[in-house]
Amino acid sequence: MTQMKNDLYLRALKGEKVERTPIWVMRQAGRYLPEYRAVRKQAGDFLTLCKTPELACEVTMQPIDRFGLDAAILFSDILTIPDAMGLELVLEEGIGPVFNKPVRTVAEINKLGVPDAEQDLGYVMDAVRVIRKELDGRVPLIGFTGSPWTLASYMVEGSGSKEFRRIKGLMFESPAAARTLLQVVTDSVITYLKAQVAAGAQSLMVFDTWGGMLSTANYQTFSLAYMQQIVDALKTDEVTKDTPVVLFTKGGGQWLEMMADTGCDGLGLDWTVDLANAKARVGDRVVLQGNMDPVVMNTGESQVRDNAMLVLEAYGNHSGSDKGHIFNLGHGIQPFAQPDNMQALVTTVQSQSGQFHSK
Numbered sequence: 017m018t019q020m021k022n023d024l025y026l027r028a029l030k031g032e033k034v035e036r037t038p039i040w041v042m043r044q045a046g047r048y049l050p051e052y053r054a055v056r057k058q059a060g061d062f063l064t065l066c067k068t069p070e071l072a073c074e075v076t077m078q079p080i081d082r083f084g085l086d087a088a089i090l091f092s093d094i095l096t097i098p099d100a101m102g103l104e105l106v107l108e109e110g111i112g113p114v115f116n117k118p119v120r121t122v123a124e125i126n127k128l129g130v131p132d133a134e135q136d137l138g139y140v141m142d143a144v145r146v147i148r149k150e151l152d153g154r155v156p157l158i159g160f161t162g163s164p165w166t167l168a169s170y171m172v173e174g175s176g177s178k179e180f181r182r183i184k185g186l187m188f189e190s191p192a193a194a195r196t197l198l199q200v201v202t203d204s205v206i207t208y209l210k211a212q213v214a215a216g217a218q219s220l221m222v223f224d225t226w227g228g229m230l231s232t233a234n235y236q237t238f239s240l241a242y243m244q245q246i247v248d249a250l251k252t253d254e255v256t257k258d259t260p261v262v263l264f265t266k267g268g269g270q271w272l273e274m275m276a277d278t279g280c281d282g283l284g285l286d287w288t289v290d291l292a293n294a295k296a297r298v299g300d301r302v303v304l305q306g307n308m309d310p311v312v313m314n315t316g317e318s319q320v321r322d323n324a325m326l327v328l329e330a331y332g333n334h335s336g337s338d339k340g341h342i343f344n345l346g347h348g349i350q351p352f353a354q355p356d357n358m359q360a361l362v363t364t365v366q367s368q369s370g371q372f373h374s375k
C-alpha cells in the first residue's frame with residue numbers, strides 16, 4: 017500500500033511555512049510499547065536488537081504505524097560509538113548502560129582510535145538503509161549521536177552518574193587529557209554522522225544529555241566547542257551541508273543564544289525552558305523543538321491534551337519572522353507512559369496546531 021508522503025517535519029526544520037506543527041517524540045520506540053517489549057524479548061537483549069537491522073527497523077516503525085507521528089528516529093543508542101571503540105557496552109537490567117572497559121587513564125585515552133563507520137558501525141548504517149527502504153518516503157528519518165561531552169562522560173564514569181566525579185575530575189585535573197578524549201570522540205561523531213547521512217538519514221540530532229551539569233565556562237570549553245566542530249564539519253561537507261542539525265543540551269536553557277550561534281538549524285528544549293521566552297531570544301534564528309514535561313505522559317489523557325495545548329499556546333502564532341516549532345517532549349518518554357496517551361498527544365497536536373499557523 018502506498019502511503020501519502022509527509023515531509024512536514026523536514027520543511028519545518030528548514031524554517032519553511034507549514035500548515036500545522038509536526039510532532040515526534042524522543043524515545044518514541046521503547047519500553048512503554050508492548051510490541052517493543054515483544055521484539056526486544058525475541059532479540060534477547062537491547063544490544064542485539066540494535067545490531068540486527070531488520071529488528072531495529074521493525075521497532076523504528078512501530079510508533080509510526082501505531083500513532084502516525086511525523087518523523088521516525090533511527091532505533092539505536094548514543095553509546096554505539098564507545099562500544100565500537102572497544103569499551104564493551106552492556107545494558108544491565110535495572111541499572112542502565114555499563115561499560116566493561118571504561119577509560120580512566122591518559123594511557124587508555126591515548127590508545128583510542130576513530131571507529132570506521134561502515135566497518136565497525138556498519139550495523140547502524142545497515143539499519144538506516146533498511147529503515148529508509150521500509151519508510152518509502154512516508155515520513156523523514158532522523159539520525160543521531162550523543163554529544164562528545166555526554167559520550168566522554170559515559171566512557172570515563174563507566175555508567176550513568178549523578179555527580180560526574182570522574183569525568184569532572186579529569187576535566188579539572190588533566191584538561192589536556194580531557195581535550196584529547198573529547199577530540200577523538202568528536203572526530204568519531206563527525207565520521208559517524210556523515211555515514212548516517214550517506215546511508216539515508218535526512219536530519220540529525222545531537223543529544224547533549226549531560227552538558228547541563230557544567231558551569232557556563234566549562235560548557236563552552238568542554239561541550240559546546242566540540243558541538244561547534246560537528247556543526248562546522250557537517251555544514252562544509254558536500255554530502256551533509258543541507259541536512260538539518262538539531263542540538264539538544266538538557267539543562268541548557270540559559271545557553272540558547274550561544275547554541276544558536278553554532279549555525280545549527282534547530283534547538284531541542286527541555287521542559288524547564290519557557291517556550292515563549294526561548295522564541296523571543298532565538299526563535300528568529302533557529303527552529304525550536306520541545307518541550308512538554310515527559311511525566312505528563314504517565315498521567316491521564318485529559319492532562320496530556322491540556323498540557324499539549326499549553327505548549328502550542330506558549331509558542332503561539334507562527335508569524336513568519338520566527339523559524340517555527342516542532343512539537344516534542346522535553347526529554348525521552350518514560351517506560352511508565354500509557355500508549356493511549358501517545359495517541360491523545362499526537363491527535364491533539366495534529367488536529368489543534370493548525371490554528372497557530374496563518375493560512
Ligand code: CP3
Pocket residue numbers: 041042043044045046047056062089090091092093094095107112113160162176223225348
Ligand atoms: O528515541 C528513540 O526512540 C530512538 C532510540 C534511542 C534510544 N536511546 C533507545 C534506547 C535514542 C535516541 C537514545 C539516546 C540515548 N541513549 C541518550 C540520549 C537521550 C537521552 O535520553 O538523554 C542517552 C543518554 C542514552 C543512554 C542510554 N541508553 C540509557 C541511559 C539507557 C537506559 C535507560 C533507559 O531508558 O532504559 C539506554 C537504553 C535504551 N536506549 C533503551 C532504549 C529504547 C532501553 C532499552 C531497553 O531496556 O529495552
